Amino acid sequence: MLGSNLLVRDGGIPGVVIRLSAKGFGDVELVSETRVKAGTICPDKNLAAMTLDHGIGGFAFYYGIPGTIGGALRMNAGANGGETRERVVEVHAVDRQGNTHVLSNADMGYSYRHSSAPKDIIFTHAVFEGYPEDKAKIRADMDAVRQHHETVQPIHEKTGGSTFKNPEGHSAWKLIDEAGCRGMMIGGAQMSPMHCNFMINTGQASGYELEYLGETVRQRVFETSGISLEWEIKRIGTFMPGYEVKEFLGELTA
Ligand SMILES: Cc1cc2nc3c(=O)[nH]c(=O)nc-3n(C[C@H](O)[C@H](O)[C@H](O)COP(=O)(O)OP(=O)(O)OC[C@H]3O[C@@H](n4cnc5c(N)ncnc54)[C@H](O)[C@@H]3O)c2cc1C
Structure with a gap:
C-alpha cells in the first residue's frame, strides 16, 4: 500500500496500520x-518494467498507476484498456489469526475497481499471467500510457486519482463537468480544472474539506443528472468531532 487511493480522515485511524516491508x-x-x-x-511500475525486460505482454497499463500490487489487487486497478483481473492467476494472503490463504482469480470476486475478497485479509504476493510479446511493442505501449497520463491527469498534484467510479454507460468527469463542478473549491480542496474527476489538495486541505467537496459534487451531479456517483477513493479513519461529513448530501435535501 502506498496510499495513492486513500483519504485518511482527520481523526486518524483507531487501530494499527500495517505496511509491508520491501525486504520481504x-x-x-x-x-x-x-x-x-x-x-x-512491489510498485506497479516495477512489475511493468520487469515484464518488458522479459518480453511479457499485458502489463503496460501498470506503467501509469502510482500504487503497489497490493492496492492493485484490492482495487482491480486498471487503465488504458487493461485491468488487474485479466492478469491474476492466484493471490496469497494471510488473515488476522496468521492463517495463510490462496485465492484464485474467481475467489477475488472482481468487478470494476472492486474485489469482494474478504476485507480483513492481507495480500502478501500474487502470480500473474501475461503473453509473449515483442519488446518494442511493449515499450511503445508503455510510452503511450505514460504520455496519456501526463497529458490528461494532474499527476504532479497531491491527488488520489479518480475520485468517483464511472457509472455504467457514463463518464464521471463528464457528469461532474455538466454539473458545473470543474475547478470547484472548498477550502484547500479542489476538483482539478485539468481532469475534473481528480480531487486535489492545493496545499493544506483537511480530510474534512476533501470529503465535503466530494459529497457536494455528488449532490450537484445527482441534482443535474439523477445519477448517484460512487466513491472510488477509499475513505478510512474517523472524523474530527464537529467535522463529520454526512454521506451523500443530496439525500438530505431530497
Ligand atoms: C495520479 C494518480 C493516478 C491514478 N491513476 C489510476 C489509474 O489509471 N487506474 C487505477 O486503477 N487507479 C489509479 N489511481 C489510484 C491508485 O493508484 C490505485 O487504486 C492503486 O492500485 C492503489 O494502490 P496503493 O498501493 O496506493 O493502495 P492504497 O491506496 O494504499 O490502498 C488501496 C486499498 O487497497 C488495500 N490494500 C493495499 N495493499 C493491500 C494488501 N497488501 N493487502 C490487502 N489490501 C491492501 C488498502 O487497504 C485499501 O483498501 C491513481 C492514483 C493517482 C494518485
Whole structure:
C-alpha cells in the first residue's frame, strides 16, 4: 500500500496500520516464460518494467498507476484498456489469526475497481499471467500510457486519482463537468480544472474539506443528472468531532 487511493480522515485511524516491508514483499520474479510472481509492496511500475525486460505482454497499463500490487489487487486497478483481473492467476494472503490463504482469480470476486475478497485479509504476493510479446511493442505501449497520463491527469498534484467510479454507460468527469463542478473549491480542496474527476489538495486541505467537496459534487451531479456517483477513493479513519461529513448530501435535501 502506498496510499495513492486513500483519504485518511482527520481523526486518524483507531487501530494499527500495517505496511509491508520491501525486504520481504517487494520483489518481482519470473516463474515461467509468461508468468511472474510479485510481492504486494512491489510498485506497479516495477512489475511493468520487469515484464518488458522479459518480453511479457499485458502489463503496460501498470506503467501509469502510482500504487503497489497490493492496492492493485484490492482495487482491480486498471487503465488504458487493461485491468488487474485479466492478469491474476492466484493471490496469497494471510488473515488476522496468521492463517495463510490462496485465492484464485474467481475467489477475488472482481468487478470494476472492486474485489469482494474478504476485507480483513492481507495480500502478501500474487502470480500473474501475461503473453509473449515483442519488446518494442511493449515499450511503445508503455510510452503511450505514460504520455496519456501526463497529458490528461494532474499527476504532479497531491491527488488520489479518480475520485468517483464511472457509472455504467457514463463518464464521471463528464457528469461532474455538466454539473458545473470543474475547478470547484472548498477550502484547500479542489476538483482539478485539468481532469475534473481528480480531487486535489492545493496545499493544506483537511480530510474534512476533501470529503465535503466530494459529497457536494455528488449532490450537484445527482441534482443535474439523477445519477448517484460512487466513491472510488477509499475513505478510512474517523472524523474530527464537529467535522463529520454526512454521506451523500443530496439525500438530505431530497
Ligand atoms: C495520479 C494518480 C493516478 C491514478 N491513476 C489510476 C489509474 O489509471 N487506474 C487505477 O486503477 N487507479 C489509479 N489511481 C489510484 C491508485 O493508484 C490505485 O487504486 C492503486 O492500485 C492503489 O494502490 P496503493 O498501493 O496506493 O493502495 P492504497 O491506496 O494504499 O490502498 C488501496 C486499498 O487497497 C488495500 N490494500 C493495499 N495493499 C493491500 C494488501 N497488501 N493487502 C490487502 N489490501 C491492501 C488498502 O487497504 C485499501 O483498501 C491513481 C492514483 C493517482 C494518485
